[in-house]
Amino acid sequence: MTFEAVSYESIPHALVSGIAISLLCSAIGLFLVLRKFSLFGDALAHSAFGGVAFGLFIGVYPIWIACAVAILSALGLTKIRQKFDISGDAIVAILLATGLGAGVILVSLADDLDMHDIEEFLFGAVVVDTTNVLQILVMSGIILVILFFTWKKFLYSTFSEEQAKVSGISVEKLNYLLIAMSGVTVVISMQLVGVLLVSALFVIPNVSAMLYARSFKQTVILSMSFAVSATVLGILMSYQFDIAQSGCIVLVAAAIFIGSLIAKGSGLVKTTGIMTKTR
Amino acid sequence: MIVDIEKLSVDYAGIKALEDVSFGIAEGDFLGIIGPNGAGKSTLFRCMLGLHTQYDGTIKFFGQNIKDSKKYLSQIGFVPQKPVIDKNFPATVREVVSMSQNSNDSKKVEEVLQKVWMHELADRRIGDLSVGQQQRIFIAKALVNSPRILILDEPVIGLDVYNQDLFFQILSELNIKEKISIIWSSHDLDAVERLANKVACLNKTLFFHGISQEFFSDDEMLKKYSETSMQMHMHHH
Numbered sequence: 257m258t259f260e261a262v263s264y265e266s267i268p269h270a271l272v273s274g275i276a277i278s279l280l281c282s283a284i285g286l287f288l289v290l291r292k293f294s295l296f297g298d299a300l301a302h303s304a305f306g307g308v309a310f311g312l313f314i315g316v317y318p319i320w321i322a323c324a325v326a327i328l329s330a331l332g333l334t335k336i337r338q339k340f341d342i343s344g345d346a347i348v349a350i351l352l353a354t355g356l357g358a359g360v361i362l363v364s365l366a367d368d369l370d371m372h373d374i375e376e377f378l379f380g381a382v383v384v385d386t387t388n389v390l391q392i393l394v395m396s397g398i399i400l401v402i403l404f405f406t407w408k409k410f411l412y413s414t415f416s417e418e419q420a421k422v423s424g425i426s427v428e429k430l431n432y433l434l435i436a437m438s439g440v441t442v443v444i445s446m447q448l449v450g451v452l453l454v455s456a457l458f459v460i461p462n463v464s465a466m467l468y469a470r471s472f473k474q475t476v477i478l479s480m481s482f483a484v485s486a487t488v489l490g491i492l493m494s495y496q497f498d499i500a501q502s503g504c505i506v507l508v509a510a511a512i513f514i515g516s517l518i519a520k521g522s523g524l525v526k527t528t529g530i531m532t533k534t535r
Numbered sequence: 536m537i538v539d540i541e542k543l544s545v546d547y548a549g550i551k552a553l554e555d556v557s558f559g560i561a562e563g564d565f566l567g568i569i570g571p572n573g574a575g576k577s578t579l580f581r582c583m584l585g586l587h588t589q590y591d592g593t594i595k596f597f598g599q600n601i602k603d604s605k606k607y608l609s610q611i612g613f614v615p616q617k618p619v620i621d622k623n624f625p626a627t628v629r630e631v632v633s634m635s636q637n638s639n640d641s642k643k644v645e646e647v648l649q650k651v652w653m654h655e656l657a658d659r660r661i662g663d664l665s666v667g668q669q670q671r672i673f674i675a676k677a678l679v680n681s682p683r684i685l686i687l688d689e690p691v692i693g694l695d696v697y698n699q700d701l702f703f704q705i706l707s708e709l710n711i712k713e714k715i716s717i718i719w720s721s722h723d724l725d726a727v728e729r730l731a732n733k734v735a736c737l738n739k740t741l742f743f744h745g746i747s748q749e750f751f752s753d754d755e756m757l758k759k760y761s762e763t764s765m766q767m768h769m770h771h772h
Binding site: 290408411412415416418419420421422423424465466469470471472473474475529 | 584585586605606608609611613615618621623624625626627630631633634635658659660676680
């Protein structure tokens with residue numbers, strides 16, 4: 257098994273794409289975390305893995321197939337959830353297992369598959385291709401612009417779906433848009449941290465930010481700062497110690513979270529974020 | 536009439552929730568909708584707000600059938616029953632009020648917060664407020680788009696007497712000073728008698744709709760209401 261560390265030449269590419277991906281994951285992830293749908297990113301990534309395997313199996317560039325598979329399966333399951341009273345966590349578990357199951361079968365069927373490609377999608381890779389960086393920048397830019405103009409509606413429907421409906425917001429359309437944007441975000445981020453670690457970038461910076469923040473705006477700014485710091489430090493650590501980039505990014509993010517818990521739990525930092533249970 | 540409801544019937548899996556309900560609401564009315572638990576008050580509101588669309592009959596707001604257009608919603612403020620708020624939801628009072636706002640007018644947010652005497656807590660996190668304070672924030676939120684009608688679904692359940700009185704005082708001022716029409720469901724007959732100028736008495740069917748004083752001075756009607764309430768109470772237990 258080969259895990260990629262960042263080389264000196266690839267640092268600029270890795271940093272630019274990494275920062276764009278962190279901003280995106282932090283923004284989309286916040287709405288998923290607040291909707292108690294933290295593992296949805298993970299489920300999307302696993303179903304996208306089925307798409308990656310299918311793309312590699314038929315010899316087509318796997319990213320776009322992964323994107324289509326992730327979005328379609330998430331939309332399909334959302335429709336099922338609307339018709340039947342199945343809980344959100346059960347839907348996540350079904351999506352996660354089905355995507356991975358399909359991927360494993362396709363990988364086992366293809367004799368001439370390069371396992372290095374599969375590993376790259378499972379554990380992340382260092383982005384070295386300029387076209388790839390541009391793709392990441394354009395896709396992240398589009399989604400961030402959409403969020404910039406619609407965040408108030410997303411926040412309202414996250415706060416209270418029923419109240420948002422009563423004020424005339426088309427909540428169902430918003431939900432579909434969030435699913436589609438999450439699908440694209442997952443597929444873009446898979447390239448940086450891999451299928452297995454994608455949810456870390458969606459969840460950890462946001463929960464860390466919620467420990468400190470009082471307002472929504474503070475949460476967004478803090479979460480984005482934590483995500484970018486984790487990514488930049490992770491990439492530099494990967495280069496410095498010649499170890500896997502994805503693991504470094506996730507562990508730095510986890511260190512920020514643990515540090516925040518200690519600071520908050522010990523009373524070192526007194527803010528109005530998430531309270532400790534003893535209070 | 537700004538609201539016209541004609542022959543509204545709702546059926547939940549073969550069980551009648553509302554049957555042949557017809558009434559109208561005039562501009563400036565303060566309508567108290569009373570009825571026992573399970574009388575169909577929330578169902579009526581869900582239909583009026585477009586949250587439940589499987590019904591027979593017609594509901595018109597400002598002369599237009601609500602099934603034809605959702606535009607009427609921009610002129611309605613809705614205050615739900617005791618709000619369920621995640622105490623860790625990262626939003627300030629000011630952000631919660633402005634999230635329902637159609638414009639970005641920050642002065643309007645301050646103005647509605649002042650109306651419910653909550654402007655000093657504008658930067659507090661919504662989850663840190665008491666239930667009574669949160670309920671006042673929900674009124675401010677309902678007022679932020681300057682609605683013509685305010686709909687409140689049993690808004691004072693779970694509030695202490697002090698907060699209930701404060702709440703009623705705010706509603707009264709909104710109706711008298713701001714000329715906002717109010718449609719309010721309640722169990723509390725005393726409060727309805729004190730505040731509302733019109734009463735609708737609902738128990739799946741509408742058995743009274745008219746001037747408040749007429750209802751409360753009619754002993755037969757009050758007796759009939761308490762008998763039905765008791766029957767419903769026994770039925771629930």
